[in-house]
Amino acid sequence: MSAPDAPPVCRRAPATPPEVLLGAHVSTAGGTAEAPPRAKAIGATAMQIFSKQANRWAERECEGEECSAFADALAATEVRVTCAHDSYLINLASPDAAHRARSLDSFAAELRRCEALRLDYLVSHPGNFMDDRASGLARNAESIAAGLERVPGRTGLLMETTAGSGTALGSTFEEMAALIAAVPEQLRWRVGVCVDTAHVFAAGYDLASSYDDVWDRFGDAIGFDRLRVLHLNDAAAPLASNRDRHANVGEGLIGAKMSVFLAHDAFQGLPALLEVPGPDGHGPDAAELEKLRDLRRKGRRAAAARAARERNRSRRGSGHHS
Ligand SMILES: [Zn+2]
Numbered sequence: 001m002s003a004p005d006a007p008p009v010c011r012r013a014p015a016t017p018p019e020v021l022l023g024a025h026v027s028t029a030g031g032t033a034e035a036p037p038r039a040k041a042i043g044a045t046a047m048q049i050f051s052k053q054a055n056r057w058a059e060r061e062c063e064g065e066e067c068s069a070f071a072d073a074l075a076a077t078e079v080r081v082t083c084a085h086d087s088y089l090i091n092l093a094s095p096d097a098a099h100r101a102r103s104l105d106s107f108a109a110e111l112r113r114c115e116a117l118r119l120d121y122l123v124s125h126p127g128n129f130m131d132d133r134a135s136g137l138a139r140n141a142e143s144i145a146a147g148l149e150r151v152p153g154r155t156g157l158l159m160e161t162t163a164g165s166g167t168a169l170g171s172t173f174e175e176m177a178a179l180i181a182a183v184p185e186q187l188r189w190r191v192g193v194c195v196d197t198a199h200v201f202a203a204g205y206d207l208a209s210s211y212d213d214v215w216d217r218f219g220d221a222i223g224f225d226r227l228r229v230l231h232l233n234d235a236a237a238p239l240a241s242n243r244d245r246h247a248n249v250g251e252g253l254i255g256a257k258m259s260v261f262l263a264h265d266a267f268q269g270l271p272a273l274l275e276v277p278g279p280d281g282h283g284p285d286a287a288e289l290e291k292l293r294d295l296r297r298k299g300r301r302a303a304a305a306r307a308a309r310e311r312n313r314s315r316r317g318s319g320h321h322s
């Protein structure tokens, strides 16, 4: 299924072939304007923040001086794509009307802060259906539409693939596609997808051994034109465990296969954000991002060598394609 109505990608006509825009989730301690210098300090070209305390209901607005201070701080960095991740308390699929209404208010406030800070994307988890999967999916799509209607603007909404713990929606590519398809067409162009490698692995997609197959399935079900952001986390919990546990890149169960991921043609030019503990538990540092650049280079070289072998084989007329 292709998605002809997907939001337009920010095309940047680079002079050199596009690279993965490597970055991380960074802290806003001290205020949102403190985040960009933290991204700069680790050499990030993409950045994710929380625009409020993610484990609290208390809302806030971003206004006036905060917005200009944030814009100034951002302009002094190499960051080209910005996202906020929404609150963990939001459940837009809840069967409880009061909880769903509260979640919708919170979701709309998240969107308003993104608009005020002129962030590119809001990353949001599909909800927990709790009673019945199909009804939960319908409620989730309805609430997404209500939020987008309430807050018109330029920030794209990215639904993040989940690990599928409990009654979490969106752990299969097909269900994610169904959720997006259930958003009314006039709003759907604002909706894209964020793929989290650790979640996908925990949901049962084996990135460590059937790599190409996983992405073929993603392309068939959702379409790469919907893919806007990658969460680059290694998996600390086993394949199909439905447990959301992040490991530092190279230290989890996806391991060295992350180089294939970083080198994948479909992901070049996209932001890839680390949400990992980092070497000392204080988040990823500059060395961690350098490690990723190195992994990507290795992956690209291996992919080029593989392509050259393929070409040679077909030139010899063996006709074998694996
Ligand atoms: Zn997330």
Ligand SMILES: [Zn+2]
Pocket: 196, 198, 199, 244, 245, 246
């Ligand atoms: Zn996670």
